[in-house]
Amino acid sequence: MTYRIAPSILSADFARLGQEVREVIAAGSDWIHFDVMDNHYVPNLTFGPMICSALKPHAKTAQGLAVPIDVHLMVQPVDALAAAFAEAGADLISFHPDASGHVHRSVQAIKARGCQAGLVFNPAQSLEVLDWVIEDIDLVLIMSVNPGFGGQSFIDSALRKIEDARRRITASGKDIRLEVDGGIKVDNIRRVADAGADTFVAGSAIFGASDYKGVINAMRQALGA
Ligand code: DX5
Ligand code: ZN
DSSP states (O other): OOEEEEGGGGOOOOTTTTHHHHHHHHHSSOOOOEEEEBBBSOBBBOOOOHHHHGGGOBBBBBBBBBBOEEEEEEEEEOOHHHHHHHHHTOSEEEEEEOOOHHHHHHHHHHHHTTTTEEEEEOTTSTTTTTTHHHHGOSSEEEEEOTOOOEEEEEEHHHHHHHHHHHHHHHHTTTTOEEEESSSTTTTTTTHHEEEEOOOOEEHHHTTTSSOOOHHHHHHHHHHHH
């Protein structure tokens, strides 16, 4: 199983975001997770597509390889901002199905711009919509906290939902990433992987530490990677 660590810049130093992105990539992260909040769908406001454009040149390894920008839209409506982030260089764009009036159309619009498309499920949100769109998406993102803030505690019921999502992905026969977002730490990441996740968002666990590489290595060690 290929595991991916996706640090969320929500917990980075917003006065030095470019530097932070370069440092966390040098520390071994696989994706950079952008938590976009609109103070409408969630009670917080973070940043727009301009930050994505500004950070895109920094999302590269020392060898110049592009590091995927994984945009998590906690916004309503979805479509205009999804298009703007596609323009700004997002590689993956995920949205909450309950924030779009036309989920299938929103997925198609993201893919039409050459981005990978994902759906994000809040703690009380069922996976039912996957019955009708799982063939069309590249990523399922399970929220293990309520969206809006970093530094919250992991909600254990997410483990059952991760198992269900893994079953659905296996049944689809498609190569779909199963990402989990919220409260991921060195001491619980193995449990989340055992439930079926392969990609892990971590904000405060990484950016709250002085040694980014040490934390990412400890996460990979816990994963047995
Ligand atoms: C919630 C955010 C957080 C963030 C991760 O809306 O999406 O889940 O990415 O934050 P930590 O890792 O600090 O829980
Ligand atoms: Zn997120």
